[in-house]
Amino acid sequence: MPQSFTTKNTVIRKIDIMTKADHTKVFAEAPAKEPDRQMYFIEKSRDLLAETEKKAGRKITYDVVTFGCQMNARDSEKLAGILDKMGFEQTDSEDADYVIYNTCTVRENANNKVYGRLGGLGNAKKKNPFKRIALCGCMMQEEHVVQKLRESYRFVDLVFGTHNIFKFAELTYRILAGEEDMIIDIWESTDTIVEELPINRKFAFKSGVNIMFGCDNFCTYCIVPYVRGRERSRKPEDILHEIEVMAKDGVKEVMLLGQNVNSYGKGLEEKISFAGLLREVEKIDGIERIRFMTSHPKDLSDELIDVMASSEKICRHMHLPLQSGSDEILKRMNRHYDKARYLELVAKLREKMPDIAITTDIIVGFPGETEEDFAETVDVVEKARFDSAFTFIYSKRTGTPAAKMDPGADEATVKKRFDKLLKVVQRIAAEQAATHTGETVSVLAEQRNEQDESLITGRMSNNSTVHFKGDVSAIGSIVNVHLDECKGFYYYGTQV
Ligand code: SAM
Numbered sequence: 001m002p003q004s005f006t007t008k009n010t011v012i013r014k015i016d017i018m019t020k021a022d023h024t025k026v027f028a029e030a031p032a033k034e035p036d037r038q039m040y041f042i043e044k045s046r047d048l049l050a051e052t053e054k055k056a057g058r059k060i061t062y063d064v065v066t067f068g069c070q071m072n073a074r075d076s077e078k079l080a081g082i083l084d085k086m087g088f089e090q091t092d093s094e095d096a097d098y099v100i101y102n103t104c105t106v107r108e109n110a111n112n113k114v115y116g117r118l119g120g121l122g123n124a125k126k127k128n129p130f131k132r133i134a135l136c137g138c139m140m141q142e143e144h145v146v147q148k149l150r151e152s153y154r155f156v157d158l159v160f161g162t163h164n165i166f167k168f169a170e171l172t173y174r175i176l177a178g179e180e181d182m183i184i185d186i187w188e189s190t191d192t193i194v195e196e197l198p199i200n201r202k203f204a205f206k207s208g209v210n211i212m213f214g215c216d217n218f219c220t221y222c223i224v225p226y227v228r229g230r231e232r233s234r235k236p237e238d239i240l241h242e243i244e245v246m247a248k249d250g251v252k253e254v255m256l257l258g259q260n261v262n263s264y265g266k267g268l269e270e271k272i273s274f275a276g277l278l279r280e281v282e283k284i285d286g287i288e289r290i291r292f293m294t295s296h297p298k299d300l301s302d303e304l305i306d307v308m309a310s311s312e313k314i315c316r317h318m319h320l321p322l323q324s325g326s327d328e329i330l331k332r333m334n335r336h337y338d339k340a341r342y343l344e345l346v347a348k349l350r351e352k353m354p355d356i357a358i359t360t361d362i363i364v365g366f367p368g369e370t371e372e373d374f375a376e377t378v379d380v381v382e383k384a385r386f387d388s389a390f391t392f393i394y395s396k397r398t399g400t401p402a403a404k405m406d407p408g409a410d411e412a413t414v415k416k417r418f419d420k421l422l423k424v425v426q427r428i429a430a431e432q433a434a435t436h437t438g439e440t441v442s443v444l445a446e447q448r449n450e451q452d453e454s455l456i457t458g459r460m461s462n463n464s465t466v467h468f469k470g471d472v473s474a475i476g477s478i479v480n481v482h483l484d485e486c487k488g489f490y491y492y493g494t495q496v
């Protein structure tokens with residue numbers, strides 16, 4: 001069973017809606033098995049929420065605010081699904097009664113952002129007696145964060161982590177029942193994967209699908225394995241069932257999510273590779289596009305490249321984080337590939353799929369990075385010709401091996417390198433994009449353009465954005481668009 005380093009006993013000091021006896025009875029009667037237990041607390045919460053709404057004389061609203069990556073975005077959809085079932089009304093404003101911050105901690109500034117915004121929520125709580133605040137996600141798995149919240153942010157109602165997100169219904173129930181103490185429930189690890197909880201998808205026609213959780217790679221700069229735990233793959237039948245249900249519900253595009261999808265299947269009874277899983281997803285009627293994220297170069301197999309190349313549905317996009325072009329830095333990052341191997345993979349991908357877009361992540365200023373190391377990174381960018389790249393300045397994360405390494409270059413030098421890299425990345429990305437001008441491509445129409453209502457914004461198979469004149473009725477379908485003009489990172493087009 002999971003260990004808990006901060007969970008305290010449930011001491012109910014005051015229940016303003018229920019009696020203590022009723023509250024205890026609800027817990028005594030709760031099923032032990034998941035997801036039945038959470039479904040039970042959803043039902044119980046519905047009654048409590050109705051009481052609260054009677055008191056307030058209005059609907060009680062919620063807002064789930066997502067920081068960080070696609071995994072967090074998917075988790076937020078799970079939180080929203082539970083709150084919808086309880087009867088809360090969704091808003092996209094932090095004026096909502098129940099605000100949930102789903103946090104990220106990959107870089108230090110992600111933590112600072114959360115602390116910065118929390119103060120505002122605390123003030124708002126003083127003015128709204130129904131306001132409740134919950135914090136979850138990767139940042140909550142850090143003990144010093146929880147300590148700081150306990151000491152300086154007493155107004156927070158609920159803190160939970162990445163391993164027990166499935167317990168959100170039960171924890172929210174405790175808030176609705178009127179528990180006054182800050183509820184803190186953090187698990188150090190888990191091997192539990194709870195299936196079949198409600199989900200509120202942001203888009204009707206596309207969705208993320210978790211295929212695995214956690215990470216075993218321990219890149220020396222990265223905090224993810226410490227806050228998301230060991231790698232666990234979902235069973236293929238559960239993944240395929242979820243996608244089949246989505247397809248029946250109108251989903252056309254799925255994005256398979258994992259920290260390193262290329263190692264999918266490890267530890268499962270059934271022997272299956274990621275390429276094998278893709279072949280099965282491809283067979284599902286109604287699914288027209290398949291994406292995935294993220295691929296670790298060390299595990300990118302020829303089998304996967306072949307499956308992609310022969311597929312009608314797998315999108316022509318590979319996100320393949322480079323991190324650094326220097327063999328020495330890659331070794332110290334514990335990445336298990338070198339510059340030559342990386343470039344070999346890029347060449348293979350482009351040879352088998354000339355229309356593929358390759359995107360990447362790059363860290364500048366890793367401890368000990370020299371001018372020569374940095375020049376190697378720029379050289380890979382020039383040679384690989386990335387269609388786009390996320391560039392990051394190295395951020396020291398306490399507890400990771402890199403945090404103990406000699407820092408190397410000073411801040412100003414690292415910033416100079418970063419700016420130089422960004423310029424190269426942007427120039428090449430614009431050149432790459434321009435090569436498609438004049439083509440007619442298939443585009444998934446996703447939403448009305450926020451700046452110009454006469455335009456629809458959609459995505460090409462290679463993940464590029466296109467704005468085109470069109471009717472909102474196109475949203476959710478795949479249409480053909482002529483790419484009239486390239487604007488560097490996006491296109492203007494005409495539906496044909
Ligand atoms: N699992 C994915 C992978 O291996 O590429 C990505 C996970 S991480 C959330 C996304 C990106 O954040 C990484 O690819 C890396 O470039 C960046 N990152 C992670 N830790 C970092 C750190 N300490 N400082 C700066 N960037 C970091």
Ligand code: SF4
Pocket residue numbers: 215216217218219222223224225259260296
């Ligand atoms: Fe972090 Fe490396 Fe795992 Fe990606 S593969 S999540 S960068 S440890």
